[in-house]
Amino acid sequence: MKKALALILALCLALSVVACGGAASSAPASESTPAEGGEAAPATTQITLATYPIGKWSDEAVVNELIAGFNAVHPEIEVTVQYLDYTNGDDAVNTAIEAGTAPDVIFEGPERLVANWGAKGYLVDLADLVNPNTYASVIGSCTSENGAVYELPVCMTAHCMGINKDLFEAAGAWQYVDAESHTWTTENFVKAVEALVAYGHTNVGAVYCGGQGGDQGTRALVTNLYGGTYANAEHTAYTANCAENVKALQLLKDLEGINFDASIVGGDEVSLFANGTLAMAFCWNVALENNNAETIQFDAFPMAFPTESGDPVLQGGIWGFGIFDNGDQAKIDAAKTFVEYMTTGDAYVAAVEASSYWPVFEVEGMYEGNEQMTEYGLLVPYMGDYYQITKGWTEARTAWWNALQAIGSGTDVQEALDTFVETANAAANAA
């Protein structure tokens, strides 16, 4: 009896090992599903799409609908979706790359697709799929220095500011805003902040620096105030320690109502703006307004960042597809079929609409009659250089919020920005 029990126990333990070991064995790269009755069916290629939360591309129902449309035309390709977030998404993808299980298709922007994974040799050149009507500046941002197009662009937007119009009106600060062009001068921005503080709203805006989330807002705010730059035009070096940026950060540091807040990131700032705590958000765009529509109880008015010249340069966002080279040509071909479908015809319009942003080439009649998109669309022409593909970007991002934290803690602005540039350029040179 004892022996039998021991044997059963040993068998269970051995099986558990085998079961665990079995999980490691990978399935064939391209799997075919036999039809019922043993008849050979057309091979089904399984691909994985990983998507960051770009507008409604984080909404399972919306994405499933897009994929259903694809499968109606291409039933031979099965698409599994992996939803990523900006907090842990990079780690998930990096771990998958190192484990040899990277997704086949990924939906994100050039700072990751071109400057990171593309530059490291993990992505496929998609030059053959580029729509010739795509805006040249967009294609330029999706092209690596070796000429390879690592991102097939789908949509774009200009990141802007959001202001609480109701509060501005109540505080008498609305007069400082050019409501028609959605722009304002640095001088008027300061006056508006002062008016809001005088009205009793002490938390006007937050230079959030708890992490890299939404850092496009703080970069654009600083570089616009006095016309500074963040990186050079060649995207080879960081220039954020220029006199204009020092002046801008000093202004923000000294301005009552603007807090350097190391306990929040862009997402937190958006929430604080949406619930009325802050009077303005430096991290804002149309998708953020839509995503927070239920919380917002006031008129959220999109604004360009304030400038001395009245000529803002907004930080662009360009999102598109990248395809990982996982060593399986069948999967690469299937992935190409998928992204080609999503960037052509009606499917393209649906894909762009799902993002809540704008197409990367002229699409006649798109957003016609859509008041909100027309309003936000006024800011798109202000889109500036896409410097996020500058080498060493990942380390530079961290160095930026570290610099803001240092300034918030009392470090001299010039010293903090010099440290930022030193760190970021060291990373750029090492890349």
Added chain:
Amino acid sequence: MSRALARRETIAGYLFMLPSLFFFITFVIYPMVMCVWTSLFNSTMGKEAQDTFIGIANFVELFQDKIFLKALWNTILIVVVSVPTVCIFSLWVSSRIYNMPDWACSLFRVIFYLPVITGSVAVTVVWKWMFNNYYGIFNYVGTSLGILEKNINWLGDERFALWCIILILFTTSVGQPIVLYVSALGNVDQSLVEAAQVDGATDLQVFWKIKWPQIMPTTLYILVITTINSFQCFALIQLLTSGGPNNSTQTIMYYIYYTCFKLYRYGYANAMGVVLAIIIAILSAVQFKVAQEK
């Protein structure tokens, strides 16, 4: 016992150990060896990237890296503050509740153990809300009662951030020691306690001379586990401060993560892992030694 029987039992013993040994080698020994090995290389991410052997250069760089030294200091501070406070507090609570009626003892154990079984993300989100600069409960109560003149940015101010982390770590760390101490105190030989009392020993003497030696193995276990947990403080930092502000909450574990996953410097991150493992091993050995002498 015949030799054949002994051999058979030995083989059976090893066979039973085999599955655990497999997991131990795969998930503990092999990663440890790889960690030490990789720490000697300039290893990074990239399809064409080649690892270059650089000997102990990563270790040399570590001790010139201001952020690492700051992280090391913060980590040691967390350990030095949290380990004694967790042990003393849990021992005090346990000694108050272990001889209460069963229902009361269980109630307290549940209360103190709740933060342990609640997911660290959920716990952290609640604490983040309480520490919120704009509408957190601490600021609300503090300013309402006149204790605070104005809101404090608890997690955004380098004077307070690390202490907030230590406080949260404390609340999530005391659950298990309390449960263990309650159990250990319940197992203390009552005849010795009664004999000491009959001989006129005070409560303090009873505790120090009778109970304390008997719960020493539990204390040792708690010390080692709490030390390791404090050294490995990561989730709180990742979810609350990302090591900021100004690296004031940077810990070795978080810096390892940042160096590995954000900067892709695998060799350097592994070198930090090796240093951390050595520190933990030395401290654990010291704790064992001291406890054994007692």
